Amino acid sequence: MRLQVLLLLTAAGCAVGRSLRKSADKKLLLISFDGFRWDYDQDVDTPNLDQLVVDGVKAKYITPPMLTMTSPSHFTTITGRWVEDHEVVHNMMFNTTTNLKVPHKQTLSRSEWWDTGVPPLWITAQNQGLKTASFFFPGGGANYSGQSVNRVVMEEAGFPDDNETEWQQNIDTVLSWFSQENFNLVTLYYGEPDNVGHAKGPDHPRRKEIIQQIDRTIGYLRTAIHRHQLTDSLDVIITSDHGMTTVKKRPLVDEIVLNKYLNLLKLASFEILDYGGFGVLTPRPGMEQEVFDALSMAPNLTVYKKHEMPASFHLGRSERLPPIVVIADLGFNLNSRFIVYVNKGDHGFHNHHMDMKTIFRAFGPSFKQNFLSEPFDSVHIYPLMCKLLQIQPAPHNGSLSVTEDMLRSGGTRGTGPTVWILLLSLLSRLTVP
Numbered sequence: 001m002r003l004q005v006l007l008l009l010t011a012a013g014c015a016v017g018r019s020l021r022k023s024a025d026k027k028l029l030l031i032s033f034d035g036f037r038w039d040y041d042q043d044v045d046t047p048n049l050d051q052l053v054v055d056g057v058k059a060k061y062i063t064p065p066m067l068t069m070t071s072p073s074h075f076t077t078i079t080g081r082w083v084e085d086h087e088v089v090h091n092m093m094f095n096t097t098t099n100l101k102v103p104h105k106q107t108l109s110r111s112e113w114w115d116t117g118v119p120p121l122w123i124t125a126q127n128q129g130l131k132t133a134s135f136f137f138p139g140g141g142a143n144y145s146g147q148s149v150n151r152v153v154m155e156e157a158g159f160p161d162d163n164e165t166e167w168q169q170n171i172d173t174v175l176s177w178f179s180q181e182n183f184n185l186v187t188l189y190y191g192e193p194d195n196v197g198h199a200k201g202p203d204h205p206r207r208k209e210i211i212q213q214i215d216r217t218i219g220y221l222r223t224a225i226h227r228h229q230l231t232d233s234l235d236v237i238i239t240s241d242h243g244m245t246t247v248k249k250r251p252l253v254d255e256i257v258l259n260k261y262l263n264l265l266k267l268a269s270f271e272i273l274d275y276g277g278f279g280v281l282t283p284r285p286g287m288e289q290e291v292f293d294a295l296s297m298a299p300n301l302t303v304y305k306k307h308e309m310p311a312s313f314h315l316g317r318s319e320r321l322p323p324i325v326v327i328a329d330l331g332f333n334l335n336s337r338f339i340v341y342v343n344k345g346d347h348g349f350h351n352h353h354m355d356m357k358t359i360f361r362a363f364g365p366s367f368k369q370n371f372l373s374e375p376f377d378s379v380h381i382y383p384l385m386c387k388l389l390q391i392q393p394a395p396h397n398g399s400l401s402v403t404e405d406m407l408r409s410g411g412t413r414g415t416g417p418t419v420w421i422l423l424l425s426l427l428s429r430l431t432v433p
Helices: 002-024 047-055 070-079 121-126 164-181 194-200 205-227 288-296 378-389 416-428
Strands: 027-033 057-059 093-095 100-102 132-135 151-153 185-190 234-239 268-272 278-283 301-305 324-328 360-363 371-373
Touching (some): 027 070, 027 378, 047 205, 121 378, 132 164, 164 185, 164 205, 194 205, 205 234, 278 288, 288 301, 288 324
Parallel strands (some): 057 371, 132 151
Antiparallel strands (some): 057 360, 093 100, 234 360, 278 324
């Protein structure tokens, strides 16, 4: 009998050891295609995206946070926090006191804009023994309390976003990090179809061509996963940051020029009002009500005092946002003093508009197959990723209960707890003299 117990303990120990090794081998690839509206694949032939519906999980759509901009939305995904908590409140880094405005691409490397005391998933995972990397992903190039992501590839300003050969090379690069260097988490960012949506508009044939290019890239990804022998170990989440809508212009509409309704030079000390559907102002001392009243008379927009915004915006507690927030009606671009706007499409509008909704796909050994999820907010992706990586999440605003039905039984590939339960059950049946 003692021999039986010894053999049982040895077998259980081996099984637990294998389980722990499996836990350490957790691998997750998060891919973001900037500006991929929730319905962009519905008017294009996309066989690879269609196959993902069969082989994995699809959400009907997901809702980005207010603001529907690249940096705020990506940081919500990677932190699980609302914008008012993580404080990356714009694509541009700005300072309302000095009137500093740093363009989006330059902001990506400015740690003071991103390091707000809210740790992103890369840092949380690294602090629990995992290896992480960021390839072009917003926020990946910053330091957080002096700690950087293990490996970072930054996108150069002016770098073309639509080279399909380079897209495939980027996939091979990040998959080699998994297969050859045992990375656990890699985030990969593509700047399309956002660029073509801005330049041509969401209904232009060129946008459809880019969606087909994305579809071919997904097909290449799946083949490359098999080639790198990652099929049984790598989970993949594919999502985006916001949607896109057609910008309304003359002669169809009268475009918004806010200086027609108030003297910005006299009443405002800081403004960002030439950035899609979202704008901010800092009134001069004692003039907040006058600014609010004047903007309330302007057509095709809604003006808010920051601390009176609806709680559902999750913006009102932000310290960085200026006192006055302006949100244009869908498709109306905000202009301050004159119209210099050339984009055919844009975002930054209220996240309840369907044109601002975006995509979610997932596949891999942890995910169910042929599973259609109801819509959910992007803030809930973070606890799902922590579950897949088997790490303790940092404080966040999401909930695993929203997404856990996507996962196979137990939601993970490890079997440690099951082994111990089986072991205790067997031991209870043995009597050792």
